[in-house]
Amino acid sequence: MKATQLYQAASHSWLMFGRDEGKPEKIIDTNQYLVKGKGQAVLLDPGGTELFSPMLAAILQHIELQELTTLFASHQDPDIISSLGLWDKALPGATLHAPWLWEGFIRHFGMSNIKYQGIKDEGGDIRLNDISLKLIPAHYLHSSGNFHVYDPQAKILMSGDVGAALEKTNAPIFVEDFGAHVKHMEYFHRRWMPSNRAKANWIARVKELNIEIMAPQHGRLFKGEAVTEFLEWFAKLDVGIAT
Amino acid sequence: MSDKNIVDSFIRVARIIANLDAILAEAKNLSLTAKNARVVALRAGDSASGFKPITNFIDEFSEQTIKTTTHISTLSNQLFKIALEAVRSTQFDIHVGDATILMSTPQLVTLQHKAKLDRQQQTKKLEIALLELESFFEEINKQMRSAEYIAVTSRVEASNAGEFSDSLQSVSDFIASAARTIKQSVTVNLNEIHTLRGTLH
Ligand SMILES: [Fe+2]
Ligand SMILES: [Fe+2]
Helix, strand or coil, rough: EEEEEEEEEECCCEEEEECCCCCCCCCCCCCCCEEEEEEEECECCCCHHHHHHHHHHHHHCCCCHEEEEEEEECCHHHHHHHHHHHHHHCCCCCCEEEEHHHHHHHHHCCCCCCEEEECCCCCCCEECCEEEEEEEEECCCCCCCCEEEECCCCCCCCCCCCCCCCCCCCCCCCCCHHHHHHHHHHHHHHHHHCCHHHHHHHHHHHCCCCCCCCCCCCCCCCHHHHHHHHHHHHHCCCCCCCC | CCHHHHHHHHHHHHHHHHHHHHHHHHHHHHHHHHHHHHHHHHHHHHHCCCCCHHHHHHHHHHHHHHHHHHHHHHHHHHHHHHHHHHHHHHHHHHHHHHHHHHCHHHHHHHHHHHHHHHHHHHHHHHHHHHHHHHHHHHHHHHHHHHHHHHHHHHHHHHHHCCHHHHHHHHHHHHHHHHHHHHHHHHHHHHHHHHHHHHHCC
């Protein structure tokens, strides 16, 4: 499991974990994000069961296990949170922030110790001591109960499946040539994203934010100009094609 | 307990529960038969006076069997939960083991130690539940042995009951066959439990 630092300040830092070489071939590659504050950390979209061991080993190189007090699941998909039953044993005192809509579903992954903190449809925040992460509604992108995480200080938007690309495990971390990257994203967005209306709504909301890095759950991350390029491209894209 | 054994144990627990339903149904039949037999014995009057204590006896042990079976039913449902916990802690232990292979830090070693301990505890719990279950089944077997004894005795009494002889005879036959069926189901379940306990080591 490769770890990449995205942001570093006195208050907190962002780490991205992914490009796991030990991952079974037919499993979609995922990016996991760790936001590490003072004595407290949150893991964003912890990943599937298959990823638990490499994630645990990777995370412990950066924090103590008891510092990992919080988990966040953008939505209910297995690639996001099917590892929950194992985290439940590793972090019995932790809290999981996830859409209220999916509580009865996510609990099927096995949760007898961790506390479920349902996120209201309008969003909310995750507080780690003196830092606050905003939970931005992203419903129907692609899941009907879906949130992204925005850090106003680091100017990072963790955008879940929005901006996702289906690529090889050894793909670079950042998008360098947006035009060349489109082919890895187009089908994914047209087929997985169901609603043009929800898409337009999300773009309007996200344009209000000051974003330096947009960090999706699959594939490369967007930085600087590439963020704007993505939003422009996404605005024009017709989604929900399987109807 | 390996992954394969875990799945096997779930299947075994499911089988035990399915068999319980058969035992319970048969025990209920026995209780009904006892009630009918008492009515017949009453009508037969003096000629079946030797039969009356027998019907009381049947009534008593069929009630007992129903009680034991219901108790087992509750226990078996708990067994599913206990087995699930054992599965989860086993999987957790396996996954933490994989993490220590990737990187061995003191923290991971401590976690692995905890995981092992938890796995042992959960397995122990499952083992205790299985032992309890086993003793209940042995209890039922004992009850069925006395049922078979009653069937023999009641056959003798039935032959003295004049015109009621035939219907009382069929009661005796029914008790004998119900006891046999129940004993068979219990034997199957005891075998399942033995195998299951074997996989835990
Ligand atoms: Fe998804
Ligand atoms: Fe995903």
